[in-house]
Amino acid sequence: MQRLKGKVAVVTGAGRNIGRAEAMLLAEQGAKVVVNDLGGGAYGTETGDASLADQVAQEIRAAGGEAVAQHSSVATREGAEATIRQAIDSFGRIDILVNNAGIVRPARIDRMTDQDWTLCMDVSLTASFHTCRAAAAHMIAQRSGVIVNTGSPSGFGHWGMANYAAAKEGLLGFTRSIARDLGEFGIRCHLIRPVSHLTGTHTPEIDETIAESARLGIPLLWNKPMAAPRMTALPEHVAALVVWLCSDAAGHISGRDFYIQGDEVAVIPEPEAIRTSINPGGWTLDAFDDEANRSYLFGDIRNRFIRRD
Template sequence: MGVLDGKVVLVTGGGNGIGRECALLAGHEGAKVLVNDLGAGVKGDDEGSAGPAEQVAREIRAAGGEAVSNSESVASQAAVENMVQQALETFGRLDAVINPAGILRDGMFHKMAAADWDAVLEVHLRGAFNVSRAAVGLFRDQGSGAFVHFTSTSALIGNLGQANYAAAKLGVAGLSRILAMEGAAKGVRSNVIAPFAWTRMIGTIPITDEASAQRVERMRTGMRANQVAQLAVALAADAAADVTGQIFAVRGNEVVLFSQPRPIGSVTRTDGWTPKTLLGGGLQALKPKFTDLGASATVFPYDPF
């Protein structure tokens, strides 16, 4: 018995990396899987191919499971609506969406082209909207459904050269939170995962110094996509019915629960603040609680487990 027996799962970006591992594991755990992947490169700027998604679907079928493929883009609302319809026509239902589809177009913000900003937000944030919007009505009507979206520590903590990616991924975390709040009364759940895993996307990170080289090497050797898939599939299962609205990270064999923004301090002046009094006292009083500018590696400096 698998944790997804009898379920139907749509996995976006399922032809490579984390998406591939999620699709294969969902099939192993008993789900019927719609494997979606545009089949394009990491930057998403070349012609796509149906090959990667169909190859994963074939592997699921060869292992005794049920799977079909789809090679449309999550950036198109019509295409995602087609995916949901394909799941319904092929398998009769849809129970969960696992959504790691994404691209990278890294660069320092002062050099970032508008096209690179738009492309990343279109796939990550618009894509998250598209898959959620296409499935949420169905989930609400049937009284159950799970979204597993993907954020990043680039958004939650920060990394240089990823302003577009961070903006999109923080937006995905916010979207997931509202999906969870609005869906709670209808049995609709949503969570997000910030993954640490060596994939072809991570392989594009520029190595600028010894510290970044060591960080990338730790990811390559100690943090695998199939480790992330374990949590993604678990969150899609009925047994996780009381888990919603949360932000997780997976780093090797470690599963991390993130805090979410809440007030950590305040200052009050009964006669009101002015710029001068804020500069002279208010901001200084809050300064010990400021969050530093350290990147993700400063929060997770230790080797993965």
């Protein structure tokens, strides 16, 4: 049984790794796929190699599916809009948009360049705005559609990754908001935080951020220690979650935040107040001192980021 028969999907950054696996599985499940990739690399400044997208589209067609390659950079408005237009021109509609293209440019904040910041924002956050806006117009007219945006566990906070974390976590607020904008039209929107070992964005510099966090004795990210993986997390595991979310089986889910690494998937909770304190008449400096002495609101909160040695 094909779960997405007759659907039309766009996957950005689909020339390799996670995006490629998503495009392949979407096609295997019956979707016609626009395989977007400018053929760059993990740092956002590499020269384009158009053959990446061509090869994936060719693989899909060789397996009996339908696909076209598209080589624009989604980091520009023109490129993002051309990518969505390709779906309409080639297949007449767009049912699924997977914003997967992403780059990494790690640097501690005092050493982060304007280019490090802007490139991350352009590829992860602004690109998704441009593709979502263009796709939403068609999905609203169709009164159906699914959008999957690609965040990262780094968004929880990651030493040396402030640009990337800001872009990815910005994407989460964006996703929660467009889920609200588009819900009445039957359009569902999600954010996924994938982990895939051995792929492009897992660069040597990422390993350095992990080593530096360990050296400082501070939590790398998340609210729990990163356990040693039980297995190699593959792009195909990420693709399975994405395709399932795009299918009718997930028709009741929208605006949610998922983590996936190999054999583990998690639903990340929506933000909530863990403790609330009311000060009648409003808060003042003295009232905060009193509150701190009561050890209720700030009770167990400690600075976890101070170097231990």
